[in-house]
Amino acid sequence: MLDIERALNNDRLLRSLSGLNRQAFDELLPAFERAYLAAQNHQTLAGRPRQRAAGGGQKGQLGESQSKLFLLLVYFKCYPTFDVLGFLFDLDYSRANRWVHRLQPMLEVALGEKLALPERKIDSVEAFIERFPSVKTVMIDGTERPIARPQDKESQKDNYSGKKRRHTRKHLGATDEKKRVLILTPAREGKVHDKRLLDQTQIAQTIPDEIPIALDLGFQGLQNEVVQVRIPHKKPRGGSLTDDQKRENRQLSQERVVCENAFAGVKRYRAVAEVYRNRVSGFDDHLMLTACGLWNFYLSSCLRLTE
Template identity: 45%
Template sequence: MLSYGAIHNKPHVFQSLTGLKVEEFEQLLPPFEQAWIAYVEEHHIQNRTRQRQYGAGRKSQLNAIEDKLLFILVYFRLYPTQAVQGFLFGIGQPQAHEWVHKLSGVLNVALGYENQLPEREPHRLEAVLQQYPSLEFIIDGTERRINRPKDKDDQKQYYSGKKKAHTVKNNVISVRRGKVVFLSDTYEGKKHDKAIGDEEDYEFPPGSKLWQDTGFQGFQPKGVTTIQPKKKPPKQELTEAQKQRNREISSQRVEIEHQLGGIKRCKIVVDKFRNRVAHYVDDVMETACGLHNFRLSYR
């Protein structure tokens, strides 16, 4: 059975299972414990329908706060089925399901305490970006596969012709040589990256420089210098100078691909998403961004 006590002295195994080094895990543990105490206070202690005192009855296999954090980090990192997750931690699938959704929220709150979560509200984007004096940002879209929706209309909306699969999409904005600072809402796979940007109406500080790819062709926020590769005109070829310029831009933009790669250390945002609980597909992407930012901060 997996437990913190059994693997904390095996650093390579620990990092493979959680995505964090042992030292980073221990840095995250205090805010996670604070978030857990707040959760218990709100949902259990103040719950007037309880028939007995919180903590009475049979002790959970995840009694230690270290094991709770290990449980949810392993789930995000490896994304096993809940039956397998329960087996690893010595509990049944129904208990695993309950702990997954309970501790996902607690982990998200803990990352919020550490100021590692990206901004989600477009109307606050400009104020957030003002904090970075370089005023140089990168934007990109990312898709994740999901199970085919049951509703026929949803099947059409979530089908991505690019991926030939049912997907959801987010736009991500990062600071050059910095963190992921903004994550858009989660949209159906049919929606274009630029259409998401237009709908959310991003505003940047005047004088900003924005690196973007051809998926944002025509996206031009007010007061912003946009830099993007030149598309090949229909039935024509790019000149050698234009190709060289595109290579130069791509060599700078590759930074956002590294950021997305860091986010996708969590297999829960890489593998086909199986969970149908409302909003959970959006919540896990926010938390994965927070974990990536957390690693950047402590390395």
């Protein structure tokens, strides 16, 4: 089994394996333990309702909560196959599979307790202000992750992204000037256009008028619907942009790159960057939500470290 203490005592190694530094890991562990104990009191490892009190029976190979959290973070950061993950933690591949799918909801609960998870939907301007009172700028963009080519022809058609030229699943995310992911829409088929998805989710309409929204040309037309939208100038057919328009486009690109950096930070977790190979329905959506929560939690931990 991996020497977890060696990783915990080497910050560079810990970040390479888990995506978190030691301070962030230690801060997250108590919340994860509470989520694990709460779930353990209600269901067994197999997911069935618990009939007897927790704590009885044979002890698991992983042992304490620290090892369980480390295993799950290694899965998110490195995205090994379950054969490799089982080999690293001295488990059968099927048990490694069960542990990952059992522990992921507990990590999601722990990140929710830490207020690190992005919102799935904001219902009103008042709700946005209450949840994100300090946000000064919002950037909205889509992000896709590749999936294996579906066997069903309809699924192939729905999930094929003309932009990426492969089969993908798509999310729409709203980030702030500090690279935090504020809102993350549920996973959708790769063929859905960013503008159409934004219209369906109504994210822009719930952002206060005094907060500018920076977008790319994929959302062309939204500036006619929402007053605070900032979108690049589109080069006219057969013409060219003026020097002032080019300068404004460069300035907007410098602001919007924060959104790209945020998604790049989330995709340090290879479980949401590489070709998705799990088979549990909806698990890809929970992987992305949890990865965004881990990224937000890491940012907040780094901010506290510098204060």
